Amino acid sequence: MRRALRSEQGGRIDRSKPLDFVFNGKAMQGYAGDTLASALLANGVRMVSRSFKFHRPRGIVSAGVEESGGLLAVDHGTGLQPIVRSTQMPLVDGLRAESQNCFPSLNFDLLRIFDVTRSLWPAGFYNKIFKWPNWHVYEWAVRRAAGLGRLPDGARSARFCHMNAHCDVLVVGGGPSGLSAALQAARAGEDVLLVELDVEPGGSLLHDASGLDGQPPLAWLARTLAELQATGNVRILTLATVVGYYDCNVLTIHDRVAAYRREDPIEVFWKVRAGRVVLATGAIEQPLMFGNNDLPGIMLAGAMQKYAGRYAVRCGQRVVAVINNDLAWRSVLALPGAGIGLDAIIDSRHSINDALLDQAREHGIDVFPGASPVAAAGSTAVRKLQFRDHDGRARTIACDAIAMSGGLSPTLHLYSQAGGRLRYDQRLACFLPQECRQDVVVTGAANGEFATPETYNIGSRKPSAANSSVQWVDFLHDVTVSDVELACRENLRSVEHVKRYTTTGMAADQGKTSNLNALTLLGELTGRSPGEVGTTTFRPMFMPVTMGAIAGVRRGEFYAPAKRLAAHDWHATQGAVFEDYGGWQRPAYYGSDRDACVRRETLLVRQAAGLFDASPLGKIEVQGPDAAEFLNRIYIHSVPTLKQGKVRYSLMLNENGIIIDDGVFVRLADDHFLLNTTSAGANAIAAWLEEWQQCEWPRMELVINPVTSQWAVVTVAGPRARDVLCSLAGMTDLSTQAFPHMSFASGVFEDGCPYRIQRVSFSGELSYELSVPANRATGFFERIWDAGQPFGIGLFGIESLMILRLEKGFLHVGGDTDTTSNPFDAGFGRVISNKRGDFIGARSLQRAEDRRNDRRQLVGFEVVDRDAVVLAGAHVVTGTGDARRSEGFVTSACHSPTLARTIGLALLERGFERGGEEIQLYDQGRLVTARIVDARFYDPQGERMHG
Amino acid sequence: MLRLDCPFCGTRDEAEFRCGGDAHVERPGQDVSDATWADYLFNHDNPKGLHLERWCHVFGCGQWFNVARDTLTHEIHAVYYMGEAAPERYR
Amino acid sequence: MKGYSAFSLIRNALQGHRHWQPLWRNPEPKRSYDVVIIGAGGHGLATAYYLASKHGIRNVAVLEKGYLGGGNSGRNTQVTRSNYFWPQSAAFFDHSLKLYEGLGLDLNFNIMFSQRGVLTVAHSQHEIEMMRRWTNALQINRVDSELLTPAEIRQIEPLINLHSRFPVVGGYIQRRAGISRHDAVVWGFARAASALGVDIIQQCEVTGLDITDGAVTGVQTNRGDIDAGKVCIAVAGNTSMLAAMAGFRVPIVSMALQAMVSEPVKPCLNTMLGSTTIHMYVSQSDRGEIVLGGGADAYPSYAQRGGIPIVEENVAAVLELLPAFSSLRLMRQWAGINDITPDTTPIMGSTPVRNLYISGGWGTGGYKAIPAGGDTMAYTIANDEPHALIRDFGLDRFERGALIDEGAASGVAH
Amino acid sequence: MADRIEMRSIVSLKVARQSVDRARACMHLAEPLRACGSDPQSLWLGPDRWLLVSDTTTAAVIIDSCQRALAGILHNAVDYSSGLAVFRLAGVGARQLLATGTGIDLRPASFAAGSCCRTRLAQVAAVIVAAHAEVFEVYVDRSYETYLANWMAESSSICFSYLGVARG
């Protein structure tokens, strides 16, 4: 470490804790309390990186969030991360930093060619060229040249989580203003959350030695923090940045306090609901526009003061100040005291406060009032400055650093995000808060209270006239004064057009040090005041936030909650292969070879008995004197005619007449029904019923109570199903006479376990659905399993169930129907014409469009060549070549294990009248011939199901 | 992020609710014209500014209620029960 | 209009770029126009351009309440594809894609159409079946599409995580699809239209319509009244407001659709990658930012800004498929107001008011439609008869119940 | 830190909206956003919905007493003991753990012992009851039991590790 650059004393660094780090392969040292930027500066590093577009040298410009030069790739234990702001990166031991955007190296960058040929690449150049033959020819090269840094290739080891909070007052910013506001609220008994993005609260107090309330700043800070602590109702977050301000006083915070430890780094994303908000976010110093104002060594004046005061770092030995306001005087006049040689102050204002002039004189500093900078010079760091004195004489002064200041701009990003309106203040030459509909106040520097009691006086921020060097507006996107001029010339004069055309303010810093200059310049060029020009829209994020933090723990199994069956583990021991069906992890089949398993399971149900876990089926109780009438308006079938203990199948429609769900319902008692919905529809249909009752028919007397999860359901299907179940002690009489198809009963097993049983069939076999409380599911499955062994029982999963039902031509809502299918299309026309009275969707079915007979109708087909493969998703086509047209599509298909041929269902134009017709099925260029047949492929009379 | 005042549970985050669109829509009878029916099914006033809409507290009490909300500023002016008429000044 | 070329760029560079012409003029509004188009987004400007270039109707004004291109055309995620399910949609959007392919040369303005492919992944057997249904429809409608295996997907997008919470079991790609530069499309049309004599009038808000005997005769604006032979509404999320001025209601809800960008990095994503189950779509701009989007705030809004829940959803979804992005930082989030129709198909053609036309209901996917929308609307206005490609997109389809439900058929609707 | 409570009897009670006032007069039912009583304890879920829970009485007995108390009042009381999984969270970190997954106001003043609310926790619907100071009970649909248990393990591990620093 070059000792000369680090003062022996002062600053808030801990000299007893040296930290090692590496920059571009070179070992360096800093101290605890340093940022990466301060440590680099202390090690004499000037050029740290290269710029985005022209690969110009970049040095550290600021000491805060506004950094535009010192963006590095940094590994602090979690792999190399791109675009890390070195000014915000606390130095940690073993940190590794690398320059970005240089090829092949920082000192020798071939892509500097773009800088040399700069005049060929003005704003919007790409709109004018690269059109022929097409953009693709050039795009790859452009893409490779663009981009800041590289995506980290290794998986990152940081962990993320969210935190939710409520508070009476959220104070953003821990400077003197924020601390005062927090104290005031805490004294009044309010619950306060104070958030500071720096490693400790204090803000400007931490480096600015001028007193506060007549006290030394650090003494005031210590006393205030102690008092805050004592109130007991203040929480302080540090290394936490408020990044978003949304409706209803909801703010988001990116909390990095645990992000930089080597062991278990963690980032937390907070969502705070605040009663009211105090924004004490301070202000950001703005640069000035002059030639080569982007050279390393040119820094913001306040930053230079901060490096000296807080980190004991001298940013230069021969410094020239280029400033236009009184506050900057205060900053630069603090430099000599820190051992920094300040040679000259160039201030564009003609008259300057005498007290300031006196101080300058005391330090032996040359002052040039009414002078303006023309251009800096140097290759990889600034070496001299050309300027024009008040007489217009060109002069040159040697220097190794320039402290520049174009005045302050209050940090009002969050205020604007909140919907706050800004007004331009002529005297302060910046935007100030005006009014906001949310409960928020702005205080301190953020409110334009820059300096008390001095009056703040600021001069012009114009670029220097007649200049052969380039003057930079946006350091990150390499936008120049002439780019803005070009935009105006081409009539892109709205501030939004200028932003998009030149890309000023669109870089990673979102224009924190370029927006004000750009819009002031635009105003100059178009004869408008900055207030008339206005700002572009401020939007979250105030500072970029790692996407991992935004997602929190929502990764992998926590990305979307999976539902599990009560007997999940039991299925697993039986070899179940689980897949996701509508959020449920369900056995797709049991075994290893998908096709073989599905085939075996299907035949098992047809030949003996199969056991299926149907627990996710939706179950809703509806009870009350108006229950029957209510359900009559929900289902397309008549409900009041259903007898107690009987089951009926029906469809539900939406008001547009589209099928949304199907299932059976049971009449448990005269005024009491139990509905089954599809598994996927369980929640939605319960909500659907509630909505109709609460909003449309509130006077109907009934209660709706969903009970889906209470009951585990097992389907036992197959010719031996009855034999299996009858062997269970306490089972109701299942004989066909006592318990025909579509019956329901409930009872209690011998062990006291209650059950419900209904005889319904989705497989076309003799089939029962038996429900028991889900807590007993596993034991119950085992019992049936044992009871079924003599009858050859086996398990079957969803995949074979889908084949079983397809062999019967049963409808699968959502598969065989889509959001255009009405009940006519699905073959329920008779039901509709028999139904009396209003029901949901009824009126829509009267439209001519819904009754057209050339609609797509659901029909069965079999392939002519029995074994040809057809997959769901094939289309029915007519014509060839350009005249080829789709008449519909296959909604389900399989090679039936039972029938030993390929069958399927299709939604086909005029399908109902085309029985027997041969059709062509198209799939990815392949054609297969099929014939339209009765969709009840297997057991068309339903003898097995009713038997 | 919106925070809505459920009349039963108090203020909660938007993620607990579902917006059900226009409030006070009258369901016509079966004997209306296709045009009237289509107007009921599909059309909206969709105003910029004050909007009367219905919301359901799905992750809470499960109740539907009405909200007078500004679609431009997202300010919530009033919350009132299902079946209740809108407060005079928001009609 | 002075032509743009590498040659003109070099010549101008030598002259310090002092001689470039304005992209468009800033005329004062005239008293009267043959056609007034409300809204200087992509659709309004393209309609004006084709009216002037194809139909010789040049006495046209495009009125814009803000700055041109400041609506959705200037804030969308640039997805340009034609993989629509229904034949009417496929024909229309593929016409648009073909126009896009030649648009840079046509307008003499590089719109940077990057046909890098739109890749959609599937996470279940059911989704694969739907995808098969979808791709076959495309092939029959002569739109390119290829089903892909997970291994093929990984080859195209090496960063993809095939074993996400919903494993990737397949997918498909439309290779001719991709992204193009949204601002360039708007500015290119504006420049070309202005050169043909179209008046583009910014900061001019339409506040009322003059209607006599059921026909529109002019518009009222904050810059005075303007007579018009015909008027076309092309205001995206504000369609309902304009319809209300004309005295009718439309089946539209305005919703804030969000998008966001990360800090820029070197190329790492090759296609426009999307998923319907894991609700997201993502691409990388030529500058290097990762542009992501997918969700609309779930309530009507005209606020042109988004909340936080959608950001969380979207980002989590992207990381589920692309975990390597977890340490990339999100830089900005914004929103645009979309005009959502019940069937996610646009509303184009005549209205209950004579001489008043509508080009709206573009919802979350009208950017890709800009050239075809302009082309067909210009025809429709010029001939007072719907262009063949948009015959089924009329407002009357709702009364008939003849919806064209694309939302269901082709998933993510951008 | 999160234990699963097994064998709790739970009855889901839904009362017709028209009859809620009468029902409350006939039976001790918790006030909005409160839990009250002990055997059974009644948890308010909404203006027409309660859970009646007990570790000693069976669901059948609770349903029976409902039936008797609410004779002539339209209601539906069903055994829901299998429908929900119940977790108990105790200790200083319990509030913070919950705060990583739900947006409700968990400050002690707002969510003191005896509070009960149905809300969204880690994306799923949950009923959170403040049983005693720093002891919470969480009810979720049983199908989410494994998910939520894993989520709590993961979130508490991250959140406590973080708090170690944040408090530090």
Ligand SMILES: Cc1cc2nc3c(=O)[nH]c(=O)nc-3n(C[C@H](O)[C@H](O)[C@H](O)COP(=O)(O)OP(=O)(O)OC[C@H]3O[C@@H](n4cnc5c(N)ncnc54)[C@H](O)[C@@H]3O)c2cc1C
């Ligand atoms: C976040 C987001 C992402 C999207 N992503 C895609 C995508 O990837 N692919 C895709 O194809 N589409 C996408 N879209 C949709 C697409 O952007 C729009 O459909 C399309 O831009 C609509 O163009 P337009 O010209 O109709 O409307 P706009 O571009 O919105 O133009 C309408 C103009 O009308 C003006 N206006 C409104 N009212 C008045 C008035 N009273 N007087 C005068 N002027 C008025 C507005 O100021 C506006 O400039 C996206 C949209 C959003 C918001």
Ligand SMILES: NC(=O)c1ccc[n+]([C@@H]2O[C@H](COP(=O)([O-])OP(=O)(O)OC[C@H]3O[C@@H](n4cnc5c(N)ncnc54)[C@H](O)[C@@H]3O)[C@@H](O)[C@H]2O)c1
């Ligand atoms: N020593 C002194 O006497 C002295 C010094 C400086 C300032 N002052 C007075 O104090 C005022 C300036 O102090 P101030 O408190 O307004 O500003 P400040 O700059 O001191 O503090 C602002 C703080 O807000 C933080 N911040 C900004 N945005 C944030 C975000 N989004 N999230 C979290 N933290 C964020 C910053 O890191 C900073 O610490 C002026 O009025 C000045 O007159 C006095």
Ligand SMILES: Cc1cc2nc3c(=O)[nH]c(=O)nc-3n(C[C@H](O)[C@H](O)[C@H](O)COP(=O)(O)O)c2cc1C
């Ligand atoms: C494809 C695309 C890429 C964008 N890239 C950036 C970007 O790199 N930097 C940036 O600040 N904004 C970017 N934006 C967002 C714009 O700054 C702006 O937010 C958006 O156009 C909406 O406008 P508004 O925020 O002014 O309302 C991008 C927008 C789009 C549509």
Ligand SMILES: [Zn+2]
């Ligand atoms: Zn509620």
